[in-house]
Amino acid sequence: MNRQLAMVLDLNKCLGCQTCTVACKKLWNQDQGTDYAYWNNVETAPGKGFPRLWQETGGRNADGSVKRGEIPSLDADYGRAWKFNHDKTFFKSNGPREWLKPESGTQWGPNWDEDHGAGAYPQENHYFYLPRLCNHCTHPACLDACPRGAIEKRSDNGIVLVNQDQCHGYRFCVEACPYKKVYFDPKRQVSTKCIFCLPRIEEGVAPACARQCPGRLRFVGFLDDPAGPIHKLVNEYKVAIPLHPEFGTGPNVYYVPPLSPEGIDDEGRPTGKPRIPPAYLESLFGPAVHDAMARLAAEREKTTRGEGSAVMDLLIAYDWSKNFALDDARTREVI
């Protein structure tokens, strides 16, 4: 049985609230060795991302061929987990109190580029949020890099897992993943990565990042389930596309690309051109982004004309239960 679970994220709806990031972190990554690590992070695009410059430091060239990747630096690329002066701010009984601030120097963090964006203000300034997690790739670069066979892709759901009993901490997976979604735990000397909330999946419950998302922009299900949201958005409506398909790993996390309002000229008149440059979106999602955007715009127009749109109804998530279609025998309603 070769099935693939997948996720679709509608970038038109992400608030950048980081609820998904916190839901994931609280559930899976509170150890000292992974305090810097975010299996799920939400970064601001355009930007350098998390870890810094991840799009350039992975183990794949733009034509999908292998290159030597880099292991990001804890301080400069991931950003060390901040320690705050809580004692001096909240608990000091005498003398002047300090403002709340990190105690050590900070160089980077999980959304360091927050809201910077790009484009001249106010004519064409823009940004959007890009939530990222392991893509549970069809051809995982991490698996290909592990000399010990410690990384496994499950045949029943396609989830990619690190077997930490087999892992000897060599970190070729960290280098090789072009999405930089394997993290090394230096305290335990093993690699760690998103497990797509496998224990929840086994109970028919969607991953925490998806269930907790107040924007209701995450969809989870099997790619081959014609009744499920993933198959519809990816294969039928063709509005969801993978991030950096050119890396060649076959990502199974898909994005509905962000439409944007028109820019304005110096006189404040609309230019007719979207603020987020299509060329920038193409640099993220490949040429397929143009068709996906056109389909999306057409569906939106249909809705504006009052004709109704099954695509928009699904994306708006009027019926949230339709966001998730797991193993139906066991799907249940919990957070």
Next chain:
Amino acid sequence: MKTTVTLIAPPTAMQPGGYIATAYADRSQPGTSRADLEVQESTAGWTVALRWRAPQAVIDATDNPRQFIDGAALFAPTVKDAPWISMGTPDMPLEGVLWRADRAQPWRVSAQGLGSVQRAEAPAGWTTAARYANGTWQLTFTLPAFAALTVTRQLGFAVWQGAQSERAGLKSVTPGWINL
């Protein structure tokens, strides 16, 4: 027995998976070009001493995901002339001992081919004494019972310099078995 061994870098082309062979295709030089070896056998068992130059020792990496730790391993074939560079086979496994600079105790290790090394707690009495001074590691293994070595009397060893990101198959090794 006392000797100085010129070490080699095992070819990365043979590494399992598609990444290392390509990404490290340019790695042909070992991080450690030679090492001194001294082996003594007595009624108390084996004592094996290694000495190699390491301009920078890496003993601890608990705070740095980029840092690799210095290490060294001794191996002996359980069957004489088992493949060494490719780490034995299921029919001709290797047995050995692995030291890593951040650990007080060594591991007992076995291998049946590339990427197959299994680590286990070392038997009681297996100890290492490591000292780093003047840019040189001096490491002594005391191994009261090392059955494979006693049977085949062949020894190979590997050295990893963490400062050069050496780990796994990125290592410096003896070109073949050393016959004792």
